[in-house]
Amino acid sequence: MAPAQRRGVAGVTLMAGDTAFRTDQLWRRVAVAAPYLWLLVFFLAPFAIILKISLADPIIAQPPFTQTFDAEGDFAGSADNFRFLLTDKLYAVTYLRSVVMAAAATILCLALGFPMAYGIARSDATTRSLLLLLIVLPFWISFLLRVYAWMGLMNNYGVINNLLMWIGIIEQPIQLMYTDFAIFVGLAYSYLPFMILPLYATLERMDLDLIEAAQDLGASRTRAFWDITWPLARPGIIAGCLLVFIPAMGEYVIPYLLGGPEALLIGRVLFDEFFVNRDWPLASAVAIVLLLLLVVPIVLLQRNQAKREEPAT
């Protein structure tokens, strides 16, 4: 009697535990699936559409491109657009200019952002939150307005030129606006917070004992920085660089407002192909190539990172 009862009780608890376990599993799956679903709907699906358009031909119609598959469902597209991208030197030059410009802005952001992030991470708690607030504060103002503000600063008779002339360093205003330099400054300014925040996150977590240990073992302050701080900040450096480089690469507004008419960057070409030339298929091809240009180095970087974190055996 008693053992049977006990078995019954045990059975019940086991079942209850089982269902709890199952709902637990279900929720876990939902949680994991959610970001994938998001990526599928808002990234992969649009990407497929763009890819499809890039294989079509432009026509004057609504929508302004031919069908990639004909009435029988056979493939009717072509890689003509991509071939054109490869043959017309303009595109290669534009891509290259964009890479160089984005890379330069990234390096400037790193050079400015690292000491700033380092300083914030090492300051005491109250100043730290104030400094972080100051870094994020520009986001309260529209991005467009902030870029316009740079126009006011860099005009021929803007703040910078007036100041330099007043001091007497220059006699004639120097051309700042509508140059590559202006784009460069605009990019670095706009994306600096995206460099500082991930850098700050890694530097703030770092154990200060490690630097003292390195110094104790014979490393000078500078040596300890390069041996310990820099490699341990790597994840933050990589994250920051990607967060700056990727959007800087496709940036449209900054080159449009601050750069000259001849300052062709890929974001601008993309915009023009879509909205000025109404050549959707070619624009799509430009976008696909841009994406590949960005994705390939990231994949390589991540593989490198994974290899680094693998245990040495």
Next chain:
Amino acid sequence: MKDFIRIRGISKYFGDFAAVDDVSLDIAKGELFSILGGSGCGKTTLLRILAGFELPTKGTVEIDGVDVTNQPPYQRPVNMMFQSYAIFPHMSVAKNVAYGLQKEGVARTDIEKRVDQALDLVQLRDFAKRKPDQLSGGQRQRVALARAIIKRPKVLLLDEPLAALDKKLRERTQFELMNIQDELGITFVVVTHDQEEAMTLSTRIAVMEQGRFLQIGTPLEIYEYPRNRFVADFIGTINTFDGTVQQIDENTLVIDSEEAGTTITALGRHDVVVGQKVCVAVRPEKIFVGKDEPDNSEDTRVRGVVHDLGYLGNLSLYRIKLVNDNIVLVSSQNRRRSASRFLEWEDEVWISWRPRSVAVLLE
């Protein structure tokens, strides 16, 4: 013996607060010296001054005849084992251990040889290629030790070296540390809050409180001859009774103590006067407890009842309540095997102790 480390009048102020307050200390070569104190007593600050991470506000530090007070950490013949171990997470065990030699510019082949030696010493040779996050706490501790001794420093500083280990491992590591110290002949300066650790490890101990040393001595001196109430309380457990000096003879000192409910006889000393307020301290293991009245007339005797008792196997602990309601702690060895307890709750007992078991504290 010539003083190897000479600390002279070291003070360290943080704002108005004196973390270390005019401290002087000599440590001989090859000593295993412990600085013992509670948190915030200034012991870690003093260690960091020795390592070069803090500049003292006043005073000088000499190591082996060289004034190192203003030398940066990387130039001092001193290495430190951090409480957190501070093992570089992005380097393998071997690279961690090799780091100090690399910075010294030692030839590659020499580095390999010495890293192997150091890892042998801490029994981690098979772990050379592991990353720190693949090690247990005890292994990390030994990596930190190997890394700190590889440059053969003149002085090794250890900040709470055993605090992060569990009890069993701590006991084993204690003896390993002592063996390694013996083998290498490096002078060790250990900072700890754990009195047991300090007692077993050290040749000498400095008890620190509020930035000052209260007493410096061998573990035996500190335990048996505490100089004041703080030291007596801090190391082990002790019974204290306030009292007044009643009589001073050639060999004995009689102290009248209301707290003890009797007069206490101690060994004679000449630095007290009749009527002076003193504190009498007796360790629990120096007190005899029994049902019969002890007959040695020199001994201090008090009546009480067993208020509480604890059987620990090797020891029994008693809390004896005196007639005046004060509690006295007594511990006694369970020398004889018996099926029943020697004393039970509420038993009426006598406690007694010898004059030479008494420490008279003047402060």
